Amino acid sequence: MMPDTRTVDHVPVPGPAATDQRLPDDGRGMRRRRVLGWTVIAAFLILVGIAAALLSGIGAWNERDRLDPESVGPGGTAALVEILRERGVDVTVTRDRDETMRALAEAPATLVMADSAILGDDALQAIFDAATDVVLIDPRTRGVEMLFPGATASGFAPAETVDPECETDAAVRAGSVMPGRLVEPGTSDAVACYPSGDGFGLLTSSSGEGLTAAFDGRDLITNENLAADGNAALALNLMGRLPNLVWYVPSLTDSDIATEPTLGELTPGWVTPAIVLLGASAVAAALWRGRRFGPLVLERLPVTARASETMEGRGRLYESGRDALYAADSLRLGTLERLRRALALPPAASATDIADASARLAALPHQDARRLLIEDEPRDERELIALSDGLRALEAAVARGIRGEGDAQPEQTKR
Structure with a gap:
């Protein structure tokens, strides 16, 4: 395969005049943009943290507000606590199971609480047993079953007031109320009051000196509903x-329910420090590499690259790709450019114009010149070598014609 036969000696490269020229964007501008970018990221993270804290706080406040004896919100029960204290009742609010057990053991007391999934069956039963009176203000099936064996929690009452229709003195003196969640006495010996729908709004039971009661306090004793009907009474x-x-509000630390080991408990102790170390290394690497980026600078390149090296490299690429047609096009482009300059043709001259002018000067048929410079399509290396020889002979014939030497016709054409 014949490589490009152009006679260029050197390839032009940027000279030293362009060395160390900085782009218009100086270092101070890039530093300002970098600082601004980190500031925006930090501000975004801070805002996300604040929003998450606010959302979690709102959720925690809503959970505490529900039937909480110290909450003055619509769902709290602080108003009922104040009325009880005004009537001479010593109200103690506890949020710890051990503290609750100690308070109930000091003197006969009434326990007021809502059934909570935080406590296991044994812990809840122990608290019930420690109290003289028990008032369950958020009855669920488990708590109702513990206080009234055979009873259960059922659906919800329609939005209407109902009369007690029972002999329980506390309900008879209170009068009509609008129950919320209903309870069903079932096979228990509990007294059911306030019938509505498929259940009752209140269950009571007396044993010795103690009284046990269960009703839905969410619609009766909250701050917003306490003054309605006979709710307060x-x-x-x-x-x-x-x-x-003793008003007991269970907390997460009171739970006695055995749980499955968490992923953190199953993970070896060295994993967390390793993760922290890897994260710190990643952040340090990012900061280290980020500081290396600066303004672009034009650097000095190698001064010269020999044309023979470029020609040899291109020739090996064409050979490895076995693209004879592309190599032929490269040879023709170089030959056409050299012939145009030798014939003093304008830069806009077409390949046909160059071929015709070369044919006239080399005393060749126009069709033969066009075949060499335009039409022939070599299919393999043998035909590509023949085309390269023909182009070289055509250039030599044109050069002889320019010099005025006789018989400028190429030898291959004569044969």
């Missing part, structure tokens, strides 16, 4: 029998 009659009252 019913709550005071059930909770104010004894001089001491």
